[in-house]
Amino acid sequence: MANKLNMRDRYKLMTRLGWETSYQPMDKVFPYDSYEGIKIKDWDAWEDPFRMTMDAYWKYQGEKEKKLYAIMDAFSQSNGHLNISDARYVNALKLFLQGVSPLEYQAHRGFARQGRHFTGEGARVACQMQSLDELRHVQTQIHGMSHFNKYFDGFHDFAHWHDRVWYLSVPKSFFDDANTAGPFEFMVAIGFSFEYVLTNLLFVPFMSGAAYNGDMSTVSFGFSAQSDEARHMTLGLEAIRFMLEQHEDNVPIVQRWIDKWLWRGYKVLSLVSAMMDYMLPESPMSWKEAWEVYFEQNGGALFNDLARYGITVPDYAEICTKEKEHLSHQVWGILYNHTAAAAIHTWMPDDAKMNWLSEKYPDTFDKYYRPRFEYWRDQAENGNRYYSQTLPLVCQTCQIPMGFTEPDDPTQISYRVSEYNGDKYHFCSDPCKAIFDFEPEKYCHAWMPPQQIFQGNCGGEGLPAVLEHYKFNLGADNMDYVGSPDEANWNLWKGLNGSVSGDVKAS
Amino acid sequence: MQIDIKAKEVKPIRHTYSHIARRFGEDKPATRYQEAVLDVQAVDNFHYRPTWQPDKELYDPTRTAIIMEDWYSFLDPRQYYYGTYTMARAKQQASADQSFKFVEKRNLLDQIPTDVKQTILDYVVPLRHYEWGANMNNYQICAMGYGAAITSAAAMHGADRLGNAQYITRIALALSDNDTSVLDNALAGWTDKTQWQGLRKLVEDSLVVQDWFELFVAQNLVMDGLVMMLFFEKLEAQLVAAGASTYAMLTEFIVDWHAESMRWVDKQISVAISESEANADLLNGWFAQWTDAAQGALAPLADALFDNGSEVISSITESLKSRAAKAGVSV
Ligand SMILES: [Fe+2]
């Protein structure tokens, strides 16, 4: 009669395969997990966040992939893109492929590195599986959007753009920051802050946005990735619990990382806020509502749980609370003005959308943003669509143009400065400045798009040279939605009025 | 319906992504494999220096001494992206699972003579640690390598190695009626028994190799080439002859996996070698050096397992050399 092994013990046998090396010293075999100052007394205290042997992994993931690709194939064969609400919606997908999918790839590599280099085997195996999942995400996203790429502009050179285009420097620098950090900081940055705390603010807007706007391909990806994300969240939470329980000296380090990475993540999400409130023709919820549910309520509960370790809510949370009234409008304004140099279309909202925004932002939209946006809309309708020909100063930390206002004064641009080695560095906010001030030797190296352009490292002087360097199809990838080939094609396919207005503005 | 009427107007404006069209020299449909890997890794304008390796960029082609004009020459003949990979392994694991169930249900392992069982426990089961080293090395290749083509395949290969270690663990538990002390003994053998020390040292030496392509040659070509032949061909034939044919049903996954993986490994080797003479020199040197070391490391195990241990070692070394020669290595 076979002896019984419980799941937990069996999984330990399946994953605790290491040994104390003696022909090579352990600290040479695992050189990276001690320099950050995190103290680990006992890797055996690591609790496996999920238990999945490779055969089970292959089985479940293989089944999910089979279903997902069947749906993607059907979507392409039936020209599923014709069922979306409006071609403006597709710009949310462009932003996703340009800005988020490359981060999935970065996550794949980052988790592979931790999957090799943590001394603890349980942590390694969990990271390896997440590394594979993230490879899945980038590849299924590229495949899912491959169909859209065949019918719309703004997708076709996403990898090239991610390395170069100014607004993509926001997500890229975020993940470069995490991947150049040590393994424990990476786990706080990505495993905990991003995957656990902020993930709903990224995926719910995109996936429910897709559902509201008839994009069944993206919705299917979202559903299919849900169980992967559930595993990622448990890994992030276990990583933080483990660090906090191992040694009390770890607590202030972890707190500083949480503060830093929730802010870094929040700044990346400001692009998502504009997407939610402005790009989606049919909006499931406003940025402000999402922030309240997914950060203020859910995050609040999480921090109550972490209080027993001495972890507190970042003290800048109040800034976010004030900014939720303004964030999406300010970011949309920035994108709208700089659309000549962006591989997305922007536009001014119609009356119905403006009214929806007034309703969702009763204290701020009509007061601060509607008048400006209506003026811009009038200008555009009179043939004076404004495009900025220069790039503004961007924040040295988050790399967003300096267009945010003071938390307590929405008429005043927020602006901070630090000096390091005789040079001046500019920031959009106190937390961005604080992140720099703690590690200036790291952040002074950031690849800053405007400075790079001025130095002639982006194709030469002037916007046309830069756009050529970006490999934009001028007037197709960039500029307003109105007058774009996307609009003309959509009208043609849908038999809508205006399908004859094929004249495309060149920049 | 409106959509039917308009459908003929719904023509694609392009067929693939531009970075792929540039590689083709024209815009034409690409395969899913091509879209999944080509140019997916960032190559320019990194923001910060890695705190864990400040002398390099985050992704940096100089983490190996080989030089490639195009790192996306390292394509996978199996064309694995995540979807095709997991679906292929899902099938293989289903058939492995059936074999385990078939054998366990009928207690077929009871028919293996005790001394043969003991040989498996002493001389195959410690390989779960070898596979673990191979897992680490392939994740190292994924982490430190350059270009999404070879690094993504290395991640899958690393996952495969964890799978192999788990199949070996399952065999040990099946043979021992879930007596976990056989795994402790196997670990003790791996860390302390004289015969295993050469191989353990070889693995530990590989774990500190800094050049990721050298590591690829050492682990995936040389060490695996010899270890797989020694244990899953030569020893397995001997075990089967001694009454362990049911055991061979349980190693089928690993044996098939190795046959499949060799296609990928050999292709990477031939791509690197045909790129330049400088690359070829490096690979020839790594191959010779690691083959030498591996032969010596495996000799005590071969002596313990075979009457003609040294002949077995020379015969598997010869086969490895002729395999490597086919991939372009000067041996
Ligand atoms: Fe992901």
Ligand SMILES: [Fe+2]
């Ligand atoms: Fe995730």
Ligand SMILES: [Zn+2]
């Ligand atoms: Zn900032």
